[in-house]
Amino acid sequence: MGPGTFPAGRGAKLTPLTHPSPNFGPRKAGARPSLVVIHYTAMNTADAACDRLCDPAAEVSAHYLIEKGGGLRTLVREEDRAWHAGAGRWGDITDVNSHSIGIELDNDGQCTFDTHLMHRLCTLLAGILARHRIPPERVIGHSDMALTRKSDPGALFDWAQLARHGLAIAPDPSAFRRQTRVSATAFYTDLAMIGYDPAAPREAQLTAFRLRFHPGGTGELSALDAQIARDIANRFPVDRRLR
Ligand SMILES: [Zn+2]
Incomplete structure (x- = not known):
């Protein structure tokens, strides 16, 4: 499979949220998404992760949660600011939440990523990159922008697979x-x-x-x-x- 395998324009933007999270706010100073941040949940099940991402006391969220098996849960609208990145920076951007879309992957950090989950991620990314005109080098890991704090999506995440489809970058x-x-x-x-x-x-x-x-x-x-x-x-x- 090569670029174009995952047609742009397909995505969840226009459908109602499947699992609306209260943990979001407006993007600051009219910021628009120019980054995508990939996470793993570090939890055992998508249900447990979803409960936490929708718990007002936890004060965390993401725009999307992809289940093992490829199911897509939508928690925060793309136009809103989800609370997934926390402190850190990428380039000159320090309020990463205002400038990004956050995707949580149902993975405990110890296992390889499910094939169906990866396929769904590719489809979702193709839509996001097209909708917001985000270049593939701006798809990053939480570990890239939260140095000293975070290591997700971790050593088992297959960046090369995304890069083969033009959805991230890899060394040449x-x-x-x-x-x-x-x-x-x-x-x-x-x-x-x-x-x-x-x-x-x-x-x-x-x-x-x-x-x-x-x-x-x-x-x-x-x-x-x-x-x-x-x-x-x-x-x-x-x-x-x-x-
Ligand atoms: Zn993370």
Whole structure:
């Protein structure tokens, strides 16, 4: 399957919410969605996650919750500000909730993601990206924008599958340039260009970057880390005009 497998325009925007959550507000200063943030629920069932996402005392929510098996629950309208991202930043955006759509995936963080869930996610993303003209590099993980706090959607999430359908980005080994010397300064400059918060501790930046773009990367900063970061920063610098 290639790009176009998931036709744009299909989505839940126009249908009534299946599980309306009280946990939302208006997007601040007329902000529009320019990011999509992917989460896992870290709970055992979609029902338990849904109860929490709709509990006023929990003060959390997301626009969508995708069940194992592919069922889609809609909790907050896309035009409203759901409470999923919390403190953090991506590029110059610090109020990520006002600028994003949040998708929770029914996954406990220990298991691989169900095939039907992933298929539904692809269909949903195709619609969201088309409706809001969001480019694929602005589909990010919670761990990308909440450095030191969050690790979802985690090491088992298949970013490459989304990238194959043009719904996220992935490194391109054919674009790597040979590097004989690894410069930490250049590497962290590239991470800031990609969108990672340069004010966060470097160790947290490296952990989040590897979780997303270099699964299996461990130890000291490596030449491969540097090649991947250069490739992504080069092709997909965060667009700071989109605010
Ligand atoms: Zn999350």
